[in-house]
Amino acid sequence: MQTTDLFAKRTDAMKASEIRELLKLLDQPDIISFAGGIPDPDYFPREAFTQAMQIALGQDMAATSLQYAASEGYAPLRAWIAGYMKERGVDCDLDNILITAGSQQALDYIGKLYLDKNDTALIEWPTYLGALGAFKAYEPIFDRLNAGENRMPNEIAQTAALAGGRVKFSYLSPDFANPTGKTMSQAERLSVLAQAEALDIAVIEDAAYQSLRYAGDDVPSILALEMEQKGDIDACRTIFCGSFSKTLAPGLRVGWVVAAKPVISQMVLLKQAGDLQTATINQIAVNHVARSVFDEHVTTLRAVYGARLQAMLRALKDYMPEGVTWTEPQGGMFVWVTLPKHLDGKLLLEQALAQKVAFVPGAAFYADGDTRNTMRLNFTMTDDQAIQTGIARLANVIQTALSS
Amino acid sequence: MQTTDLFAKRTDAMKASEIRELLKLLDQPDIISFAGGIPDPDYFPREAFTQAMQIALGQDMAATSLQYAASEGYAPLRAWIAGYMKERGVDCDLDNILITAGSQQALDYIGKLYLDKNDTALIEWPTYLGALGAFKAYEPIFDRLNAGENRMPNEIAQTAALAGGRVKFSYLSPDFANPTGKTMSQAERLSVLAQAEALDIAVIEDAAYQSLRYAGDDVPSILALEMEQKGDIDACRTIFCGSFSKTLAPGLRVGWVVAAKPVISQMVLLKQAGDLQTATINQIAVNHVARSVFDEHVTTLRAVYGARLQAMLRALKDYMPEGVTWTEPQGGMFVWVTLPKHLDGKLLLEQALAQKVAFVPGAAFYADGDTRNTMRLNFTMTDDQAIQTGIARLANVIQTALSS
The missing domain is CATH 3.40.640.10 (Type I PLP-dependent aspartate aminotransferase-like (Major domain))
Incomplete structure (x- = not known):
């Protein structure tokens, strides 16, 4: 049988994308997911x-x-x-x-x-x-x-x-x-x-x-x-x-x-x-x-996604415990959250999934995989209500981790 | 200005495809082209x-x-x-x-x-x-x-x-x-x-x-x-x-x-x-x-292209001078022609284009670019009549080169 040791050396560095592997697990409809990075299909032209x-x-x-x-x-x-x-x-x-x-x-x-x-x-x-x-x-x-x-x-x-x-x-x-x-x-x-x-x-x-x-x-x-x-x-x-x-x-x-x-x-x-x-x-x-x-469609997207971004920033302000900070983007699809130093986004994700909310732990975005107290939140796929509920759940998970 | 000396070494080996460059020159409708390698769009489903x-x-x-x-x-x-x-x-x-x-x-x-x-x-x-x-x-x-x-x-x-x-x-x-x-x-x-x-x-x-x-x-x-x-x-x-x-x-x-x-x-x-x-x-x-x-469409393509292949093989037999040989494929899109050793497909192409017929010189298909007395003929894009006329022209060009 042909073995994988014929593969070029470059394949040593090429691992499965955690995000894409994660997305496969998120097909359960009752999870509120901030993990994706995809456009809302309701607004495809x-x-x-x-x-x-x-x-x-x-x-x-x-x-x-x-x-x-x-x-x-x-x-x-x-x-x-x-x-x-x-x-x-x-x-x-x-x-x-x-x-x-x-x-x-x-x-x-x-x-x-x-x-x-x-x-x-x-x-x-x-x-x-x-x-x-x-x-x-x-x-x-x-x-x-x-x-x-x-x-x-x-x-x-x-x-x-x-x-x-x-x-x-x-x-x-x-x-x-x-x-x-x-x-x-x-x-x-x-x-x-x-x-x-x-x-x-x-x-x-x-x-x-x-x-x-x-x-x-x-x-x-x-x-x-x-x-x-x-x-x-x-x-x-x-x-x-x-x-x-x-x-x-x-x-x-x-x-x-x-x-x-x-x-x-x-x-x-x-x-x-x-x-x-x-x-x-x-x-x-x-x-x-x-x-x-193009122009009119992008205008629509800006209105829809812009409102969702605002909803997320409001919810973060309303629910997140002290010591948690986040970026305030002027566009795009993501808010970046920094947790207190001793928290690990990956461990947090397991607890978050148990509470039916998902995000992407930040470590994967660092070339050295070394910074663990961060998470990426996507806001383009969730409506106001889901953002409120999801961020409240997430804040709860973080609060619990901080108190333990 | 940024120069191209930043490019990786691999780019040294990557040259423009002669075939694709050639195809760009073939947009004149009066040329009979055996140069392509593309399906006949009349038979797209x-x-x-x-x-x-x-x-x-x-x-x-x-x-x-x-x-x-x-x-x-x-x-x-x-x-x-x-x-x-x-x-x-x-x-x-x-x-x-x-x-x-x-x-x-x-x-x-x-x-x-x-x-x-x-x-x-x-x-x-x-x-x-x-x-x-x-x-x-x-x-x-x-x-x-x-x-x-x-x-x-x-x-x-x-x-x-x-x-x-x-x-x-x-x-x-x-x-x-x-x-x-x-x-x-x-x-x-x-x-x-x-x-x-x-x-x-x-x-x-x-x-x-x-x-x-x-x-x-x-x-x-x-x-x-x-x-x-x-x-x-x-x-x-x-x-x-x-x-x-x-x-x-x-x-x-x-x-x-x-x-x-x-x-x-x-x-x-x-x-x-x-x-x-x-x-x-x-x-x-x-x-x-x-x-x-799929099945019925492929059956149609086989009938159409198969007839064109037969037409090309007949025309080659009818027109080509002695010393020229070719493959007799059972399928696909191409017939491969071998010329007498001293003929160069690339030089021949120039003369062929003057006679309004085109093909791909074979040297490009060799990793060492070293064998020059070959040419590739495509038969999927030309009907019977064009095949007859085109192969006759090509035979003429080869005959002239052989006699000179």
Whole structure:
């Protein structure tokens, strides 16, 4: 029998995602779950997709929709994205845009594009679990992106050299990050750019939640700020990863990358080698839906999710015991809760499940898995009443743990 | 400006696919092209897909179709595939099946799963260009799969060790291979298995064309033969890669992998890290179309493509000058032509394009790019008349080259 010892060394680092394993256990309807990170299906633009699929499969379009297509993606969709980017301060050509199977695939291909074994990726601490998973396949070292800290670029570069490679990029999600919900200020974004300049590395800007702002003013994307400095997308080092999963629907797996042409043309080769192209019919459908309902649909989502976020922040304030703190996001899908130091989110989860409430323990979001007194709460899948009840239950579990 | 010298070393080996670059130049309608490798869109099951998408986006299903889903794939589709495999001698569970974004992605993930830098992949000579592309990203050594030759396993293992790794798998397409159109006999398949046993490696069976047989009798798949020997899928070393691209439609990007559970469960992790999952709505649509029209649709394709293959073989016989030989496939999409030694397919292509006929020069299908006197002819996109005219033109170009 063939054994698994033939597997490449990279598989040693690739473990099952705790979140996805956890989600499988949550199919019981009486659990109030803050564990997911998915959009509310009640607000999918179902009718717009139905129309779009009718067009895509009509006499005129079916031969295109069902056929192979170019690896870089469907030109009309790339044109819509170019318009979206331009409205947000990034003037680019279609050749600066690659369509990917969701932004998760963009992260995989970026790891593949940049990371030799033992190269260093700078990441936030905590960061998106899926980014850790995508990059780990290329056996990098993770170092801590030092926004707001005081390590000199020299020191970071030296650490990377000692680890046997060089720093290749910093990865971050500046708007309403998963898991923390935090948004970076313009000054922080500029400092990331300055650091990248000093290190001569790429900046990977994960903009998955960009459109889901419920309060406060837009901050220009890192790529838009770099465009202001350099005037030309092809002179920029920032790679912008966008997604339709949070705005339209995740089940079609359509996202995109915007970057300098030499980066995109190499990523197109990775796409060819990786899966040839993103599904043609999905790109055509997303193009129609984006052109017909994007703005109004996002307005609806902002109202619905924004109200849920407020409900959660109110409930946290009303119920949580002293010593528990949390972020106050201006958008996105998550609130990040910090518990008193001696509490362990994972142990707490067992007790919470017994009380019919779920969340994701925070340790998994740290590259070193080392910080245990945190939890991620999702607010997009639960209505006001469930948020009230669920947070009250959770507060109760924490109170009990604190008193024991 | 950020330069491309940050790119990982693996990108050195990743070049633009000549075929895909070539296809871009072929949009002139007066060229008769044997260059593609795509299904005839006139025979896409458009109505079945229209119905399937209506169901997928109906009130009951849309919340599922548009949402995130499990990385391993949509269970009803995996159940249909389990039935398809069982009819072909492979009894397996749903846990032995992973849905991928086309079988190209299966090849990418197999490279990622097995290949450390300098490990050896045994491949046919020539082989599928997309397999070369997928595997190259993991920086392997390619050695020649020796079906019918006489190298001992010891010698192959030693060569791999000298190259700095070990042999991890042999990759082959036993039915109507791209580019040669050749089918392996049962004895050849058994010999591949015996070699894999001796080397203790995996066997990657690319079955993309399996259903497109136009003549002769089915030969059991390598996995089916191994099942006969071992009685249990989980004891098998063969990894079977299937695709709906050639039978239903490539534009949805749905394929699958069947293998032992430890292989599938590790590939599910690669899938999670790579793009989370194959598009939910596409899996649901393909499931409906497969269940409603698969057998009858494949029967239609066999009749249409089989007639075109016969037309091409007749035309080759009628027009080609002495010294030119070709394969006589029993299925698939391609005929492989061998020219007199001193002719170069690439140079010939320029002359052919001037005569308004196109093909793919064969050199790209060799890992060493070294054999130049071959060409790949596709017969699925051209009707009888175009085949006659195109082959006559091509014969003329070859005759001229031979006389000069």
